[in-house]
Amino acid sequence: MKIIIHGGFFSESDQSHEIKTAKQNSLKNIAQQAFEYLKTHSAFETVAYAVSLLENDELYNAGIGSQIQSDGVIRMSAAIMDGETQKLSGVINIQEVKNPILVAKELIQEDDRVLGGNGAKNYATEHGFENFSTEIPQRRSEYEAKLSAGGKGTVGCVAIDKDGKLAVATSTGGKGFEIPGRISDSATVAGNYANAFCAVSCTGVGEDIVSNATAAKIVTRVTDGLSLEQAFNKTFAELKTIDGFAGAIAIDKEGTIYHQDSYPTMVFASFDGEKFEVFS
Numbered sequence: 001m002k003i004i005i006h007g008g009f010f011s012e013s014d015q016s017h018e019i020k021t022a023k024q025n026s027l028k029n030i031a032q033q034a035f036e037y038l039k040t041h042s043a044f045e046t047v048a049y050a051v052s053l054l055e056n057d058e059l060y061n062a063g064i065g066s067q068i069q070s071d072g073v074i075r076m077s078a079a080i081m082d083g084e085t086q087k088l089s090g091v092i093n094i095q096e097v098k099n100p101i102l103v104a105k106e107l108i109q110e111d112d113r114v115l116g117g118n119g120a121k122n123y124a125t126e127h128g129f130e131n132f133s134t135e136i137p138q139r140r141s142e143y144e145a146k147l148s149a150g151g152k153g154t155v156g157c158v159a160i161d162k163d164g165k166l167a168v169a170t171s172t173g174g175k176g177f178e179i180p181g182r183i184s185d186s187a188t189v190a191g192n193y194a195n196a197f198c199a200v201s202c203t204g205v206g207e208d209i210v211s212n213a214t215a216a217k218i219v220t221r222v223t224d225g226l227s228l229e230q231a232f233n234k235t236f237a238e239l240k241t242i243d244g245f246a247g248a249i250a251i252d253k254e255g256t257i258y259h260q261d262s263y264p265t266m267v268f269a270s271f272d273g274e275k276f277e278v279f280s
Contacts, residue, residue: 002160003035004249004257004270005050007060008153008203023059027269028278030054034157035271043161043199044082044108047169051078051101054155055171061153063099064134066173068143071180074134075117076100076173079187080108083166083194089113090187091120093180098132101171104187114187134173142176154186156201158194158251166251168192168199168215175206185209189216197253198222198231203266204246212239214246228258236260 007027010020034050041049055063055078066074078100079090089107091100093116103124107113115123125131154172161167170192172184185191185206193200193215200215209215214235221231228250239246239262247266249259257270257277269278 001035001038001162002251002255002257002270002272003031003038003046003050003157004251004259004268005031005034005054005155005157006201006203006247006249006259006266006268007054007155008267009247009261010265010267019059023267024278026057026059027267028276030057031269031271031276034159035273038159038161043159043165043167044080046159046161047157047167048080048101048105050157050159051155051169051171052099054157055099055101058136058138060155061173062155062171063173065136065139066134067176068135068139069174069180070177072143073180074173075180076134076171077184077187078104078169078171079114079192080104080169081167081192081194081199082108083168083196083199086195087113088189088192092116092183092187094120094124096121096131096133097124097129098134101169103127103129104169154191154203156192156203156249158199158201158249160251160253160255164253166194166196166199166253168194168201170201191215193219195219195223198228198250200248200250202246202248204262205244208239208242208244209246211242212244212246214239214248218248218250222252228252228256232258232260236262
């Protein structure tokens with residue numbers, strides 16, 4: 001059993017010692033809570049749980065603390081994928097729910113598993129998700145001052161459970177000040193992908209991640225026989241040709257944990273029950 005989570009990239013406003021310490025402590029605590037949860041739950045259940053904890057922390061650009069778009073509205077996206085069944089479900093540009101990842105998880109049982117906009121919100125309401133504003137004062141002041149803090153932020157989790165099953169979940173509040181209707185990579189296989197061999201969650205500039213098909217490429221290359229490190233190196237070399245801005249976390253079927261970013265600094269934490277690795 002192993003778990004790795006990420007909290008996106010640092011922005012210029014994140015460089016204070018207080019913020020760095022807060023993120024480091026938050027990531028470590030959430031990784032530990034999620035690992036404890038993993039002991040009695042599947043990887044699929046655990047990645048949703050871990051990402052919901054990240055969504056509940058305003059330090060991150062997902063759920064509470066999501067960025068505000070150019071028209072003054074918060075729209076969020078999230079997806080989850082079960083490596084065993086290879087089913088992906090997600091929500092795109094959903095508004096006024098506390099935990100988009102839990103709505104995405106609920107959708108896994110449906111035939112129509114990726115919903116956007118009003119359809120996603122209506123589904124959430126019909127399934128008992130309460131109306132909830134995720135706006136915090138910091139994001140509103142940034143919006144009003146036309147400043148973007150953390151436009152390369154997403155949260156994600158990859159886990160392997162005691163049965164060797166893999167899963168991944170990813171959630172984002174967007175890049176901030178985007179054109180309404182923009183589609184993030186987080187609810188696509190470019191940013192969130194898993195099968196029986198490997199699971200990957202990405203963060204960074206969504207357009208770059210989609211152009212490079214980053215998560216899907218890494219997983220496919222591991223499936224075809226490359227090591228996790230080789231798959232990352234080849235995929236990030238291709239990302240470099242378009243000067244792409246991305247980071248990714250992964251676990252393969254052997255329990256190998258790997259992470260890489262194209263520009264500093266992705267923040268992440270991993271835990272295997274004994275050893276923490278935390279960077280923020």
